[in-house]
Amino acid sequence: MARVVKKFGGTSVADLDRIRAIATKVKAAVDAGDQVVVVVSAMSGVTNKLVGYVQDASPLYDLREYDAVVAAGEQVTAGLTAIVLQEMGVDARSWLGWQLPVHTTDAHGLARIEDIDTELLEERLNQGQVAVIAGFQGIGPDNRITTLGRGGSDTTAVAFAAALKADRCDIYTDVDGVYTTDPRIVSQARKLDYITYEEMLEMASLGAKVLQTRSVELAMRYRVPLQVLSSFSDEPGTMVVDEEDIVEQAEISGIAYSSDEAKITIEHVPDRPGVSAAIFGPLADANINVDMIVQNVGPEGDSTDVTFTVPRIDMDRSVKVIKGLEDELGYRAVKFDDHVVKVSVIGVGMRSHAGIASKMFATLADKGINIQVISTSEIKVSVLIADEYTELAVRALHTAYKLDAA
Ligand code: ADP
Ligand code: ASP
Numbered sequence: 001m002a003r004v005v006k007k008f009g010g011t012s013v014a015d016l017d018r019i020r021a022i023a024t025k026v027k028a029a030v031d032a033g034d035q036v037v038v039v040v041s042a043m044s045g046v047t048n049k050l051v052g053y054v055q056d057a058s059p060l061y062d063l064r065e066y067d068a069v070v071a072a073g074e075q076v077t078a079g080l081t082a083i084v085l086q087e088m089g090v091d092a093r094s095w096l097g098w099q100l101p102v103h104t105t106d107a108h109g110l111a112r113i114e115d116i117d118t119e120l121l122e123e124r125l126n127q128g129q130v131a132v133i134a135g136f137q138g139i140g141p142d143n144r145i146t147t148l149g150r151g152g153s154d155t156t157a158v159a160f161a162a163a164l165k166a167d168r169c170d171i172y173t174d175v176d177g178v179y180t181t182d183p184r185i186v187s188q189a190r191k192l193d194y195i196t197y198e199e200m201l202e203m204a205s206l207g208a209k210v211l212q213t214r215s216v217e218l219a220m221r222y223r224v225p226l227q228v229l230s231s232f233s234d235e236p237g238t239m240v241v242d243e244e245d246i247v248e249q250a251e252i253s254g255i256a257y258s259s260d261e262a263k264i265t266i267e268h269v270p271d272r273p274g275v276s277a278a279i280f281g282p283l284a285d286a287n288i289n290v291d292m293i294v295q296n297v298g299p300e301g302d303s304t305d306v307t308f309t310v311p312r313i314d315m316d317r318s319v320k321v322i323k324g325l326e327d328e329l330g331y332r333a334v335k336f337d338d339h340v341v342k343v344s345v346i347g348v349g350m351r352s353h354a355g356i357a358s359k360m361f362a363t364l365a366d367k368g369i370n371i372q373v374i375s376t377s378e379i380k381v382s383v384l385i386a387d388e389y390t391e392l393a394v395r396a397l398h399t400a401y402k403l404d405a406a
């Protein structure tokens, strides 16, 4: 007997036929003697629609009410999944975040799970009942519904797997695993049998939305055995594992891209000690997350150009902060651009292979793609380029690192 958490994403519960199909998978596991916890997303498209209603209702909406609205999609699928399972003769019961409860921080719209009460679930699981949990939601210290950020049902699933010490957490989606890059833009992308937690964490945070970043952080911290697989087939998926469990390490495991970036350049800032602190301090105070940074000494040697990236949604706010510093900094101009994309190559193999970054730069140069900003860490290299080259760059790099499917 195993205890498993099975999470089904939007396309896997898109309509009643799909819900029946996933219920059949759940029933098979129950019939095999497993204890099963099911976590469901909203039907595909529903959360977007609900977010759209909120935005149309008011541009400056109250985030507590945003959560009350957008959490609704998962309530519907949890109830329907329980009904369909019951119809198949499986003992099942739905649970909403507040009922269990799933305690979160008060950051409405982007809350973090702090603590999960599992007593009730343990009792029901031991009685052989399937728990169908609405993903993406919890309850905050203000006693109101919270949501965990887009894609947050993955995090609900991993958090329950950790709290219930499950033997495995299966994330069912519309692709049959984690690929070397987004299979929707590179048809040559290859499915990986294994990927390390660290690589998956970088892939997710650098733009591969197949798993919410926070879910990978939790899986890594609590060593939750995680599998990404398709709800449309019975094939094994990709296992997210410890580095020691991978025998042969390729130099690069994957390529990710993110269009959620914007670039800001402050031109001709007088070069003196404290300039960076004077720029990035106020941005941090405004809760703006600066990602990549470059600083160039200008031609006269007494001034510098500072370029950095921020989340695209924070571009206007960032420019406002910088404009407010004009007198203090004495710069010449501030420019901004949101037609940029961050492309990253990721792999723990980078630790032992030299020349990964130079291969990336040469490949892009060969295609005539200009690199605007570069940043690196131990297992990734990221570049910022014009967004019109996204597909060209990802495809060229995919080939250059020999990732193309045979
Ligand atoms: P779900 O609704 O099941 O949570 P998502 O849309 O959130 O599904 O995530 C699955 C999608 O992630 C895939 O359809 C795919 O386009 C995208 N994706 C991006 N990068 C990757 C990758 N490296 N491997 C697999 N899928 C990826
Ligand atoms: N339904 C939510 C979303 O679309 C959560 C999820 O699907 O994981 O973001």
Ligand code: MG
Pocket: 009, 151, 154, 209, 210, 211, 212
């Ligand atoms: Mg998702």
